[in-house]
Amino acid sequence: MQDVDLKKFPTAPGVYLMRGADQAVLYVGKAKNLRSRLRSYFSAAGDGRSQIRFLMNRVQGVETIVTDTEKEALILENTLIKKYRPRYNINLRDDKTYVSVRLDPREEFPALQVVRRVRRDGALYFGPFSSAGAVRETLKEIYRIFPLRHYPMETCRRRGRPCLFFQIGQCSAPCHGKISSERYRELVKGVVALLSGRESEVLGQLHQRMQDAAAQMRYEEAARLRDQIRAIEQTVERQKVVAAAGGDQDVVGLHREGGEVEIAVLFVRQGKLIGRRSYPVDWRLDEGELLSGFLQQFYGRDIFIPEQVLLPFLPPDAETLGDWLGERKGKKVAVLAPLRGEKLALVEMAASNAREAYRERGSRREAREGVLEEIRQRLHLARLPRRMECFDISNVQGSLSVGSMVVFSDGEPDKAEYRHFRIRTVTGADDFASLGEVLGRRLKRGLEEGLLPDLILIDGGKGQLGAVVAVLEELGLAGRLDVAGIAKSRVLANVRGKAVERSEERFFLPGRKNPVLLRQGSPALFMLERLRDEAHRFAITHHRKLRGKATLHSALEEVPGVGPTRRKALLRHFGSLKKVREAPLEELQAMPGLPGGVAEAIFEYFRREGVE
Known part of the structure; x- marks a missing residue:
């Protein structure tokens, strides 16, 4: 995108969305002055940041949304990042919140x-x-x-x-x-x-x-x-x-080498260091945007916000970030970049933790690289399987069929990329057809977004593998993506039929008659088994949740006068569906807010023969 009329962009504060092919959102940013901010991307001389080319080579169009204030722009930016999950914005893989008391x-x-x-x-x-x-x-x-x-x-x-x-x-x-x-x-x-x-x-x-x-x-x-x-x-x-003055602080340290960044956060409560968390980030834009984006994602969840946030440097929107954090906390929050004293020592400690976390991650990364290379060689893959996706189908006698997709990035679970699929077009327990539907939907979207896996791993043998190959051929992806099926080990009996032993896991590949066996106990086998087991766990967990909802629906919503709100109130009061079923009439009648007639209807419903 070379010829851009910068004069058409407003000079007001707001948010800009950079779109690529098929209108996919690649990056979301905010600015106090949209025209000035976008000029830094499109000016012929550039702004000295060679890494901008990685983003701009893919940009096909820019959309702007004007806001009244810079803080409104920050909030809108946060909302749009959560909605579109742009590829070039910060993505914290470990996005779960911490536990608090x-x-x-x-x-x-x-x-x-x-x-x-x-x-x-x-x-x-x-x-x-x-x-x-x-x-x-x-x-x-x-x-x-x-x-x-x-x-x-x-x-x-x-x-x-x-x-x-x-x-x-x-x-x-x-x-x-x-x-x-x-x-x-x-x-x-x-x-x-x-x-x-x-x-x-x-x-x-x-x-x-x-x-x-x-x-x-x-x-x-x-x-x-x-x-x-x-x-x-x-x-x-x-x-x-660690701090004689006491108080609650989050201390952020940053370590950068090339396009890789490690961010460490130290949690200081009442002057005591109680914990640390580190985040690896792939980032090619400037550090001001990096730090601002990290803070927005980190504190955009329902987590504790301290009175002070100590940073290695202040991003351009530090004042706006402070106002936003204070609004979320309900009291003033100071965003500081200390230059001396104990607070500077804390920031330096956080930077040391970030540097050490990067070093440890580097040694782990080297080990994982070796495992991925072994997988590539043993399974005859065309490329190193940096992004591996495993699919599994779960159902009970053909009902409530769901598919699961788990993702390993560079050998580690990437839980932000996990997905569930409700089976829409298949009736009954047809795992092959269900797998074909799930893969078709996943790969069509991948083609639109430009994000495809290096290796697709299927929990199954030749039959499941054939279903995958058919989908790849239909979408014109045959030969472009590697695929393998992992078949569970078989229990073998000796000639007398008494002593048993377990065979090794078998890996089936397209166009290959005999399965590939990996060395028992090898890191490559362990990683692939872990990927398969994670897909199975993810599918089963979601399926149980759906079953529980279906059971609850059939058991209570058939009772006249019991809707979703009253159903939740019954569960909160009694603790479980079993206790509602076993409750005497007197206990049902004693529940606050439950009419006597509804209590009698629930009691009679569960006393009928055959109601479970």
């Missing part, structure tokens, strides 16, 4: 919840934690020190006695009146202080209570308080203080 102090007996979304709902949130395992370890220690309840009050009150956690001292059983609300509030205050990093405050209170209990000769209580103090002190010892 939620506590709502407005409840009579607050409980701790592990959540992945941080909402502005008046509750307190602590974290983030880098893994669910880290949360479990933290909560295990907290329940030993401060025994808050574990389960919903309604569930526990239906039990005849307190649960096992009460018996082992990790729950105070407010559901059965074993603790007063005032005493429970003291436990909650201790939990909040501990999770907020105010251990010294908690230790001071516990020391005073221990001394008072000992002075009044309540030695068992004093011993229990002593054990709590020791548990907290051991927990604190494992944490590293």
